[in-house]
Amino acid sequence: MLVTPAAPASAYVRYRSTDGCPYGWRMRDLPITGYPQGLAGLDEGQIANAATQAALAWSKGSDALGSCTDLDLQVTMQSLDVPAPVAKYDHQNILVFRGDAWCPDPIKDPANCKDAYALAITSVFAGTKSGEIFDADIEVNALKWTWGDLVTTPDSGIKQDLQNALTHEMGHFIGLDHTCYMFDAKHPRPVDNNGNPVPDCSDPTLSDSIRATTMFASADPGDTSKRTLEPDDQQAVCDSYPIGRPDPMECSSVGNSSGCALASPPSPEASAGIGRSSLWAGIASAAIALTLWAGLRRARVRGP
Ligand SMILES: [Zn+2]
Numbered sequence: 001m002l003v004t005p006a007a008p009a010s011a012y013v014r015y016r017s018t019d020g021c022p023y024g025w026r027m028r029d030l031p032i033t034g035y036p037q038g039l040a041g042l043d044e045g046q047i048a049n050a051a052t053q054a055a056l057a058w059s060k061g062s063d064a065l066g067s068c069t070d071l072d073l074q075v076t077m078q079s080l081d082v083p084a085p086v087a088k089y090d091h092q093n094i095l096v097f098r099g100d101a102w103c104p105d106p107i108k109d110p111a112n113c114k115d116a117y118a119l120a121i122t123s124v125f126a127g128t129k130s131g132e133i134f135d136a137d138i139e140v141n142a143l144k145w146t147w148g149d150l151v152t153t154p155d156s157g158i159k160q161d162l163q164n165a166l167t168h169e170m171g172h173f174i175g176l177d178h179t180c181y182m183f184d185a186k187h188p189r190p191v192d193n194n195g196n197p198v199p200d201c202s203d204p205t206l207s208d209s210i211r212a213t214t215m216f217a218s219a220d221p222g223d224t225s226k227r228t229l230e231p232d233d234q235q236a237v238c239d240s241y242p243i244g245r246p247d248p249m250e251c252s253s254v255g256n257s258s259g260c261a262l263a264s265p266p267s268p269e270a271s272a273g274i275g276r277s278s279l280w281a282g283i284a285s286a287a288i289a290l291t292l293w294a295g296l297r298r299a300r301v302r303g304p
Pocket residue numbers: 168169172178216217277278279280
């Protein structure tokens with residue numbers, strides 16, 4: 001029995017720090033370096049276009065956002081012969097494609113194994129108290145999944161659309177969480193911007209408006225709908241990064257007594273946590289879907 005009520009319209013979810021502060025970048029111009037190596041089926045130009053358009057969806061140049069925000073995600077692509085670096089907390093925002101190491105060593109290093117059904121994962125490194133984001137890395141699962149540009153070259157339903165997934169991941173990049181909740185014993189159900197508990201992803205009564213959001217947690221093969229932001233997603237970026245705010249950081253205290261002081265943290269290295277979320281592959285097969293839902297998790301672990 002599912003008892004979580006459907007969230008109202010215009011709901012979005014932000015990661016929050018241990019003090020309840022929403023995750024956010026202090027900078028508005030956010031560089032992302034992309035490394036196209038490791039992704040088969042698309043050429044460099046197609047990969048660059050997918051990444052650039054995905055970034056634009058959340059940026060001030062987007063027609064859909066109008067003039068509500070001055071956020072600007074700026075993608076620079078490296079050439080194919082440049083090896084992809086490791087995603088880690090190093091103040092370098094990267095987009096990489098993992099074609100051979102989604103799970104480098106399942107026996108010796110199981111902690112670094114990502115779920116095979118994850119399409120992509122974004123690790124967001126932020127101050128554990130302030131929520132200020134210092135680094136974010138996007139990794140695409142090019143080992144299990146086949147990627148394409150399914151608008152220019154529609155597919156029968158086998159492939160995943162790269163721009164679709166990257167637009168979702170860039171929502172995580174700017175600090176947004178999923179609009180539905182996958183049970184995770186380690187992480188309580190978050191609340192949305194209206195203060196309502198986020199509904200279960202598996203709730204059959206989930207509203208179409210939530211399922212349609214770019215920040216919904218799964219994508220079916222062939223899905224291209226996440227390329228464009230829904231009203232909820234648009235509201236998220238407009239509220240989180242409004243144009244003209246002198247200090248782009250904000251902190252609306254949520255049940256804490258610290259006041260979420262936003263003074264510079266003593267040391268990013270000492271205070272960084274990770275919000276790590278995946279875009280999951282929606283699969284029609286009931287058997288696989290059971291595996292999918294049973295295996296769903298969102299890792300949020302402390303950094304050093
Ligand atoms: Zn996600």
